[in-house]
Amino acid sequence: MTEADEKTIQDLRRSGILLTTLEDLYNWGRSNSVWPLQFGLACCAIEMIAASMSRFDIARFGSEVFRPSPRQADLMIVSGTVTKKMAPQVVRLYNQMPEPKYVIAMGACAISGGPFKQGYNVLKGIDRYIPVDVHIPGCPPRPEALLNGLMELQEKIREQNLTGENRPHHLRSDVSGEFPVPEFGACDLEPPSNPAVWTPPEPIREGL
Amino acid sequence: MESAEQLRDRLLAAFPEARVEVLANPAPVAQHSLIIGATHAVQIATLLRDDPDLAFDYASNVTGVDRPDQEIKEKVTVKETVDGEEKEVTKEVTRTEPGYLEAVYHLYSMAKRHGPVILRLRTENRTDKVTLPSLTPVWRSCEFQEREIYDLFGIVFEDHPDLRRLLMWDDFEGHPMRKDYVEPDDYEWEPTPHDAVLIKAKRPADGEEAAPLAP
Amino acid sequence: MIPGVSIEEKTDPLQGQILEVSMGPHHPSTHGVFRMDVKLDGERIVSLKPVFGYLHRNHEKIAEDVSYLGSIPYTDRLDYLCSLTNNWAYCLAVEKLSGFEIPERAEYIRVIVGELTRLVNHTCLMGFFVQDLGAMGTPLMYAFREREKILDLFEGLTGARMMCNYMRFGGVRCDLPVGWIDEVKKVIAAFPRFLDEFESLLTQNEILIARAQGVGVLSKELAINAGITGPCLRASGVGHDLRKVDAYSIYSRFDFKVPIGAHGDCYDRFMIRLLEMRESLKILDQAIAALPSGQIIDPKAKSRGLRPKAGEAYGRIEAPKGELGFYLISEGGPSPYRYRVRPPSLINLTVLEDMCLGGTVADAIATLGSIDIVLGEVDR
Numbered sequence A: 001m002t003e004a005d006e007k008t009i010q011d012l013r014r015s016g017i018l019l020t021t022l023e024d025l026y027n028w029g030r031s032n033s034v035w036p037l038q039f040g041l042a043c044c045a046i047e048m049i050a051a052s053m054s055r056f057d058i059a060r061f062g063s064e065v066f067r068p069s070p071r072q073a074d075l076m077i078v079s080g081t082v083t084k085k086m087a088p089q090v091v092r093l094y095n096q097m098p099e100p101k102y103v104i105a106m107g108a109c110a111i112s113g114g115p116f117k118q119g120y121n122v123l124k125g126i127d128r129y130i131p132v133d134v135h136i137p138g139c140p141p142r143p144e145a146l147l148n149g150l151m152e153l154q155e156k157i158r159e160q161n162l163t164g165e166n167r168p169h170h171l172r173s174d175v176s177g178e179f180p181v182p183e184f185g186a187c188d189l190e191p192p193s194n195p196a197v198w199t200p201p202e203p204i205r206e207g208l
Numbered sequence B: 001m002e003s004a005e006q007l008r009d010r011l012l013a014a015f016p017e018a019r020v021e022v023l024a025n026p027a028p029v030a031q032h033s034l035i036i037g038a039t040h041a042v043q044i045a046t047l048l049r050d051d052p053d054l055a056f057d058y059a060s061n062v063t064g065v066d067r068p069d070q071e072i073k074e075k076v077t078v079k080e081t082v083d084g085e086e087k088e089v090t091k092e093v094t095r096t097e098p099g100y101l102e103a104v105y106h107l108y109s110m111a112k113r114h115g116p117v118i119l120r121l122r123t124e125n126r127t128d129k130v131t132l133p134s135l136t137p138v139w140r141s142c143e144f145q146e147r148e149i150y151d152l153f154g155i156v157f158e159d160h161p162d163l164r165r166l167l168m169w170d171d172f173e174g175h176p177m178r179k180d181y182v183e184p185d186d187y188e189w190e191p192t193p194h195d196a197v198l199i200k201a202k203r204p205a206d207g208e209e210a211a212p213l214a215p
Numbered sequence C: 001m002i003p004g005v006s007i008e009e010k011t012d013p014l015q016g017q018i019l020e021v022s023m024g025p026h027h028p029s030t031h032g033v034f035r036m037d038v039k040l041d042g043e044r045i046v047s048l049k050p051v052f053g054y055l056h057r058n059h060e061k062i063a064e065d066v067s068y069l070g071s072i073p074y075t076d077r078l079d080y081l082c083s084l085t086n087n088w089a090y091c092l093a094v095e096k097l098s099g100f101e102i103p104e105r106a107e108y109i110r111v112i113v114g115e116l117t118r119l120v121n122h123t124c125l126m127g128f129f130v131q132d133l134g135a136m137g138t139p140l141m142y143a144f145r146e147r148e149k150i151l152d153l154f155e156g157l158t159g160a161r162m163m164c165n166y167m168r169f170g171g172v173r174c175d176l177p178v179g180w181i182d183e184v185k186k187v188i189a190a191f192p193r194f195l196d197e198f199e200s201l202l203t204q205n206e207i208l209i210a211r212a213q214g215v216g217v218l219s220k221e222l223a224i225n226a227g228i229t230g231p232c233l234r235a236s237g238v239g240h241d242l243r244k245v246d247a248y249s250i251y252s253r254f255d256f257k258v259p260i261g262a263h264g265d266c267y268d269r270f271m272i273r274l275l276e277m278r279e280s281l282k283i284l285d286q287a288i289a290a291l292p293s294g295q296i297i298d299p300k301a302k303s304r305g306l307r308p309k310a311g312e313a314y315g316r317i318e319a320p321k322g323e324l325g326f327y328l329i330s331e332g333g334p335s336p337y338r339y340r341v342r343p344p345s346l347i348n349l350t351v352l353e354d355m356c357l358g359g360t361v362a363d364a365i366a367t368l369g370s371i372d373i374v375l376g377e378v379d380r
């Protein structure tokens, strides 16, 4: 197909002819039926439920089908504080999700530990173990913010190519969607982070 | 309801060998508490529950308190013989007040609608003699709360039906609610702006030299 | 081999096998990250051990490190459905510790927002409960529709939907905005209609009755001994409501009843909440009618840099889930020496095993739903 310019496409659409690429069509379908895992961790989960209820109605974006089983889900919304005791289960659930899979870190806690960062049992950000696609700040983020985050994710999905470096994981054989599950250690998780996805910055201790 | 002193006298009348002391609470609410010796704790608790005048049928809040060893500096006057002459000398001595762990029980009565009576049980020290009798056989509501104290403070409750860690995982080491618990070091700790927290924030990393504290 | 499932051979081959199932911490029918280790003989539960700690966020340890004032936002996040009553309980404990007086108007405002919080909590709980019974979606949608109306009120008053951070030692943070009371009146005038609708939809429902009546029975004696509080206790026939017993704040001025159940089963626990909401509406009406003008915070009270004199205090209120208490020990420092939350949700779970033994897994789900737990408070 030769490159059709935007104006021709719009003209054709007005007369009832839809001209698109397979890639666009494929991503359009994928991005508008992102099924989240029914998975709540803490306070933010209540706002996630509120987003799926009548007032905010996440169904407008095709994501109302909350799946109880990770095997049927495309999206994991990490909504709330991930404690060290819970982190292995979160990673295990992520591993059980089929490709292509995406992660939204919802709320300050999932991003960095949030208000509970100083706690001895709080994981300081889920991105220490699994890759996160969209971060939504807030404590808790309003349901509108979650919807915005979901739209960002849809945008991200639409931009993925079916070929080349940027193609989604399910079309590549060279990457694995499984991440090592941390183990319980004497007073922390072993290892405290997954070096493949996250490296700790150098501690800055001056000026305190 | 009876005052703490009356209650102490009543308990001492029933158990003359028991240790029962009143610990005054200077706060405006004046909820005074009773320090109970571990040997008679279960009998005293049963009496408090079953006596028809007291009827403390409901143990509301059970918690632990950690009191680490304290260094106390005080001035003492001693008689000394200096050059054959007896003199009174004031000296500053440091003595260490031994620390202990404490379990605190808040009791109320649903039948009589009075309370609280506060019981305090103390362990002998913080290291090896940390057993206390469990009051779960008297009040079921202590079950999870005593497990929590065992988990976070390290008090071992004898005769508890199911003494396991409640909140942390089973292989966890240490008791995190103790005052001297040191968390695993993380580059991301955040200082809060006062006193002990600030000092902790300035704690050097392993192998580094201690940063001088700001005046 | 399915993870979390193991089979144990019994000695008598005719008796079959005991199946050990670990339900949770991610399970669609647990209210958050809660886990139950269940042993099943056929479909009957022979042992059920709750496992906690998956949301243990070290609230108490952090509170012993920050100032008294700095703990108020953390209390919001304990029981995240009822942040305002959590604030209230904590402020009450600090007020007892340092002897602040609360002005009349502040007390009224506290009662109004407290009872609104009770409405929010009970509506949500009923939605979640019937969802656990299998009514996916619809009742929960109704409940959340009503919740949003009250959350809008909270947002107008405090600026936040869920985490209100509104009360202060000796009063409240800011006065009511202009027109707010009128909005409250509108919401509570419309509320009985929702309750009627919910009641006619559910209370006579065949399935609800079959799933809830006679399930998860809790006896009065066990309930008292195990320290159960709140609607669960009252459903077992004990008329213990701290609003009457302690008459804290100004609750002695209002005319309201304490509903009591007769059977202690899931159905009673469900109905008690429905009735309590009607009583809360009565209190709201009276409080709004009598709302005085005046100060909203004790001028002597100090929020920033508060250093109460050495001593200790235990303050408790009737939160929607039961007796929420805060135990504070001060050594005169800027943060409490010991800070302890008495979590009603955790203690109400003490009897979960007793209530579920001999029942089926489906009954255990219903029982758990009717106890009303929030994991933020269970694990803190």
Ligand code: SF4
Binding pocket: A042, A043, A044, A045, A079, A080, A081, A106, A107, A108, A109, A110, A114, A115, A138, A139, A140, A141, C077
């Ligand atoms: S970010 Fe805030 S609201 Fe969300 S889970 Fe953490 S504490 Fe709760």
